[in-house]
Amino acid sequence: MTNVETSMVTRADFFRPSIWTRLGYALLIVYVIYAAATLGLSWERIERGVGYGAKFLAGFFPPNFTKSDLIPGLLESLQIAFLASLFGTLIAIPLSVLSARNLMPSFVTWPVRIIIILCRTFHPVIVAIIAVKAVGFGAMAGVIALTVASVGFVGKLLAEAIEEISKKQIEAIRATGASFMNTIIFGVVPQVMNRFIGFVAYETDSNLRHSTIVGVVGAGGIGGTLFSAFQRYDYDFVAGISIAIIALVMLGEVIQIYVKRVFR
Amino acid sequence: MTSATTELNQWIRFTPAQRLARFAVYLGMVAAVVWALKTIEIIPEFLYDAPEQVLDMGSRMWPIDWANFWPGVWPALIETLHIAAMATILGLCMGVPVGFLAARNATPFPWVNHIARFILVATRSISTLLWALFFVAMFGPGPLAGALAIAFHSIGFIGKMFSEGVEESNKRSIEALQAAGATRMQLIVMGFWPQVKPTFWSVALFRWDINVRESAILGLVGAGGIGVALNAAIDLLQWDRVALILITIFVVVILIEMMVMWIRKRVI
Incomplete structure (x- = not known):
């Protein structure tokens, strides 16, 4: 029994991504954080924006189709x-x-x-x-x-x-x-x-x-x-x-x- | 039917219904063009001096203002590339789940499919500039609004291509997983995902290429990128600077297209 168990443990996990794939994802995450910082992305800004967005969407209603142009x-x-x-x-x-x-x-x-x-x-x-x-x-x-x-x-x-x-x-x-x-x-x-x-x-x-x-x-x-x-x-x-x-x-x-x- | 039975020797390529449909399409096309030509508003005075205007523009563009590249155009260019990359990543994060929901074999609930499909069509129908106007009103002018605009516009394209890829995937491995008692999440991760991975990467690359082009115009409505520099140069009538920016955009777009083609050939 113990023999079987150890062989199970040492078997490679086929679904585990290779080291290069994992490195690639890590680089991608680092880039996203860096780029988000340069684009001026922050929670506070998003919160404020969503507030404006609600006001702005309220201005949409009711839609006006009657203007002549x-x-x-x-x-x-x-x-x-x-x-x-x-x-x-x-x-x-x-x-x-x-x-x-x-x-x-x-x-x-x-x-x-x-x-x-x-x-x-x-x-x-x-x-x-x-x-x-x-x-x-x-x-x-x-x-x-x-x-x-x-x-x-x-x-x-x-x-x-x-x-x-x-x-x-x-x-x-x-x-x-x-x-x-x-x-x-x-x-x-x-x-x-x-x-x-x-x-x-x-x-x-x-x-x-x-x-x-x-x-x-x-x-x-x-x-x-x-x-x-x-x-x-x-x-x-x-x-x-x-x-x-x-x-x-x-x-x-x-x-x-x-x-x-x-x-x- | 009667003509076919009386003249058996005569071969007709299309059925009458097909011919009628084709005729209707041709008629519709001709009618549309004739109507457009007859009613379009063209001011002839503007047309007469068009060659003169083009020559004038050409002479103002020369010599090209190369000196402005550093530090004028370069930061704007980098910002454009960041906008395009972030928008592609964000668009993938939003488009791929919607794509899975829209694929009939991955999500066997018709009402979910319909809602997801509607989201795909609606996001695609609103152009990048319109999204940008909305997000500029929400988040203020700047690259954040631009990245969100392109990301939301990309949802439709990414989701559509991706759901088509999912629907074409092979049923056998999915059924094997189902027989083994896999949950829906496991089906997607272990069954569909390995099959649609090539589609995913080719869609991601293709969309990135498009997004670089799109991010060059966002600046016209104040949403960041090289378009801001272009807009400023046009408003100030600095045509030599406009020429420099146009050349920059051209070179970057061509380089990225070549890169995408190279990666496609090597990796996918």
């Missing part, structure tokens, strides 16, 4: 989202073909890749700041900002989709003597079409979300109305706008799911 702002956001998705996709299609390494030589793909990366790196709101400087306040700046973001997003994903296609069909089409355009239309497009529809649906959805905030920097849409309501401490209107935005975004998500189902 609510509906035009939402419609302008929708316009920005639709046009940016259209222009962004139209620009992204040729760029992604040009940047696919299985269709183009590297001296073409590299410059185009850099353009796509540039479009993707900056948050739409930052692009919107530059666009507002270029074309002034209003929906136009929002359309430009979100178009740039769409080019980056659709361009990258579509280029990856094109690079993953099967080479056999392309070669079969080429063997019939097809021109370059015909190779693209009959060899590449059928292979990437389904994924492309998914990207565009996702992109439109994401443009709808962003079109509600670019207004914060003056690029049109409901965001500007929201920001000024905030600065006027008009909290019941803020609540109304926020609920309207959430409803719009959720509606967009539902429509996106249905559209994807239609094309499956």
